[in-house]
Amino acid sequence: MSNILTQTAAPADSAKPQSRNYWIGVLRRIGREKVTVVCGLILLAILLLAVLAPWVVGADPYKTSMIRRLLPIGSSGYLLGTDELGRDMIARLAYGGRMSLLIGVMPVLIAFVIGSTVGIFAGYAGGRINMAIMRLLDVFYAFPSVLLAVAIAGALGQGVSNSILALTLIFIPQLTRIAESVTTQVRSLDYVEAARMSGASSLTIIRVHILGNVLGPIFVYATGLVSVSMILASGLSFLGLGVKPPEPEWGLMLNTLRSAIYVNPWVAALPGAMIFITSMCFNLMADGIRSAMEVTE
Amino acid sequence: MSTDLLLPTAEDRGGPAQPILLVKGLRKYFPLGSSLFGRNRGAVHAVDGVDITVPKRTTLGIVGESGCGKSTTARLLTRLIEPDDGEVIFDGEAVGTHGGISIKELRRNLQLVFQDSFASLNPRMTIERAIAFGPQVHGLPAKEAVERSRDLLGRVGLEPNRFGGRYPHELSGGQRQRVNIARALAFNPRLIILDESVSALDKSVQAQVLNLLMDLKDELKLTYLFISHDLNVVQYISDHVMVMYLGQVVEVGPVEEVYRHPRHPYTQALLSAVPSLDPHHRTERTPLTGDPPNPINPPPGCRFRDRCPKAHAVCASIAPPSVVVGTDHSVACLMADPASGHPDAI
Numbered sequence: 001m002s003n004i005l006t007q008t009a010a011p012a013d014s015a016k017p018q019s020r021n022y023w024i025g026v027l028r029r030i031g032r033e034k035v036t037v038v039c040g041l042i043l044l045a046i047l048l049l050a051v052l053a054p055w056v057v058g059a060d061p062y063k064t065s066m067i068r069r070l071l072p073i074g075s076s077g078y079l080l081g082t083d084e085l086g087r088d089m090i091a092r093l094a095y096g097g098r099m100s101l102l103i104g105v106m107p108v109l110i111a112f113v114i115g116s117t118v119g120i121f122a123g124y125a126g127g128r129i130n131m132a133i134m135r136l137l138d139v140f141y142a143f144p145s146v147l148l149a150v151a152i153a154g155a156l157g158q159g160v161s162n163s164i165l166a167l168t169l170i171f172i173p174q175l176t177r178i179a180e181s182v183t184t185q186v187r188s189l190d191y192v193e194a195a196r197m198s199g200a201s202s203l204t205i206i207r208v209h210i211l212g213n214v215l216g217p218i219f220v221y222a223t224g225l226v227s228v229s230m231i232l233a234s235g236l237s238f239l240g241l242g243v244k245p246p247e248p249e250w251g252l253m254l255n256t257l258r259s260a261i262y263v264n265p266w267v268a269a270l271p272g273a274m275i276f277i278t279s280m281c282f283n284l285m286a287d288g289i290r291s292a293m294e295v296t297e
Numbered sequence: 298m299s300t301d302l303l304l305p306t307a308e309d310r311g312g313p314a315q316p317i318l319l320v321k322g323l324r325k326y327f328p329l330g331s332s333l334f335g336r337n338r339g340a341v342h343a344v345d346g347v348d349i350t351v352p353k354r355t356t357l358g359i360v361g362e363s364g365c366g367k368s369t370t371a372r373l374l375t376r377l378i379e380p381d382d383g384e385v386i387f388d389g390e391a392v393g394t395h396g397g398i399s400i401k402e403l404r405r406n407l408q409l410v411f412q413d414s415f416a417s418l419n420p421r422m423t424i425e426r427a428i429a430f431g432p433q434v435h436g437l438p439a440k441e442a443v444e445r446s447r448d449l450l451g452r453v454g455l456e457p458n459r460f461g462g463r464y465p466h467e468l469s470g471g472q473r474q475r476v477n478i479a480r481a482l483a484f485n486p487r488l489i490i491l492d493e494s495v496s497a498l499d500k501s502v503q504a505q506v507l508n509l510l511m512d513l514k515d516e517l518k519l520t521y522l523f524i525s526h527d528l529n530v531v532q533y534i535s536d537h538v539m540v541m542y543l544g545q546v547v548e549v550g551p552v553e554e555v556y557r558h559p560r561h562p563y564t565q566a567l568l569s570a571v572p573s574l575d576p577h578h579r580t581e582r583t584p585l586t587g588d589p590p591n592p593i594n595p596p597p598g599c600r601f602r603d604r605c606p607k608a609h610a611v612c613a614s615i616a617p618p619s620v621v622v623g624t625d626h627s628v629a630c631l632m633a634d635p636a637s638g639h640p641d642a643i
Contacts, residue, residue, distance in 0.1 A: 022421055022464065189416045190411040190413055190416040190417035191416065191417050191418050191419045191427075193377055193409075193411070193417075194409070194411070194477075194480065195419075195430065196377060197375060197377070197404050197409055198404070198431040198434045198435075199400075199401040199404050199405065199431075199434055199435065200430070200434040204434065208419075208430065209419050209422075212419075212421040212422075213419070213420065
């Protein structure tokens with residue numbers, strides 16, 4: 001026994017700091033990426049602005065005024081101007097963020113749960129079950145996603161919940177496919193075979209060995225979909241399938257202000273700018289998290 | 298060292314004379330593609346009628362070039378892949394049949410250590426938890442399982458306080474392979490299959506791990522099935538050696554005997570390909586040329602005949618049976634069988 005212990009050679013590693021927890025390491029690496037941090041802070045600010053709109057913004061987003069229509073940015077009392085019905089743009093953008101973020105995040109969240117479950121199951125089961133599930137989902141891929149969203153939302157009728165449902169249905173196949181491919185990869189790794197060798201049940205193996213290694217990549221992909229969801233939702237509102245006026249929502253606002261683009265282009269571009277900033281931040285943050293989560297050997 | 302933290306050793310059922318592993322006619326064909334229209338495009342004959350005997354507390358080395366079915370054999374024996382045919386008897390008990398030993402019980406007694414030390418450890422799990430996972434599955438409470446895992450870490454030469462809480466990427470290849478060995482030991486198995494387990498390590502680390510394996514074998518009364526393509530390593534660790542070619546066993550025997558007097562032309566070619574460090578002892582035989590034939594529906598007769606320097610017309614028609622040529626030494630070559638009709642037969 002003693003001769004084995006003396007072979008505790010391996011001096012190569014003593015210099016390395018011991019990271020006790022994987023997620024702490026990930027957070028530290030995220031903290032080092034300026035872009036990711038800034039994007040996260042911008043998103044946080046937008047989220048707070050939307051959630052706390054009634055307290056932060058004094059103006060009423062529904063109050064119209066015929067004489068103060070389409071005021072330019074920087075008008076006294078209306079810092080970001082007014083829209084085509086004379087409503088305060090700050091208030092409308094802040095309140096609009098509530099609906100836009102909801103429509104952006106909810107479908108992705110629901111699709112994440114459903115897609116991961118189905119995908120991990122398909123990937124772990126493999127063989128014919130996998131084939132059946134994935135070929136079935138391929139049917140959805142035959143349609144362009146925008147067109148499919150419009151078709152589903154159109155069939156279900158106008159409304160916020162219907163457009164959320166339509167978008168969820170768009171994202172489920174995509175997230176399932178990601179979950180399936182990541183799971184298939186992980187499943188064939190030796191440590192899963194070693195776990196099977198231990199006699200553990202499939203459920204235990206999925207819970208202990210698979211979930212932790214696949215949820216990360218799926219989550220990152222899902223984060224990237226939030227921006228897509230927001231843009232699609234804006235598109236649905238733009239087409240009159242999502243949010244109903246006078247409800248403020250960025251996509252809808254972009255639609256109604258489009259007629260004012262020659263009169264007051266800067267105000268008309270504001271909702272678009274919000275969508276653009278939010279989407280960009282979600283995308284860049286997802287990229288940052290992705291690279292921070294990569295385990296390097 | 299304490300043994301009380303280990304699971305009770307599975308009892309020696311068959312006595313010392315009963316081989317721990319007895320395999321007869323193990324066979325696995327991987328069917329090729331398109332089953333959609335029921336077309337049969339043939340199959341890869343990965344393992345084709347392999348017989349293995351591993352006596353207790355010995356080491357059987359399996360050698361052969363890439364794709365000869367070594368790893369498939371390991372996965373068939375552990376039932377990670379279902380064999381198409383063949384009988385596996387573990388210490389006198391048939392595997393997976395009524396009245397025999399169950400797969401779960403088999404896997405407690407038979408563990409596998411893989412080649413890729415990084416891929417065989419969960420990157421999100423500390424190594425002490427990775428080792429503790431198996432005993433937990435077998436009903437040991439979490440706390441005791443971790444205690445046991447730390448004990449095992451000490452046994453394989455990794456200080457538990459220093460290494461226990463680390464993640465696989467924080468260890469070197471040799472250290473990770475020690476962890477994998479500890480994980481296999483956690484079940485208190487009686488047979489460990491080492492599938493190219495030291496092949497990815499550099500020479501000095503390889504020697505350390507090999508010595509560790511030899512010490513553990515004596516200490517814990519283990520039996521090894523050692524799969525490798527490295528003939529020197531196999532010679533060092535094995536008692537018996539089995540040479541595989543294209544899913545079949547071509548020669549098996551005591552390691553010294555086979556290395557000194559190889560009877561099969563393939564074994565001879567393999568051994569002559571080992572680089573010699575002695576300038577006076579130069580490689581004389583021409584090493585093998587060409588590639589092994591396609592394992593998809595291989596032709597009848599001897600599978601080695603296309604590359605064999607002594608092939609004869611008769612080799613194309615008769616598949617050479619295994620012939621005993623010495624104590625525990627048998628070879629599947631027509632030249633070893635005087636009645637075969639091969640002109641060089643002795």
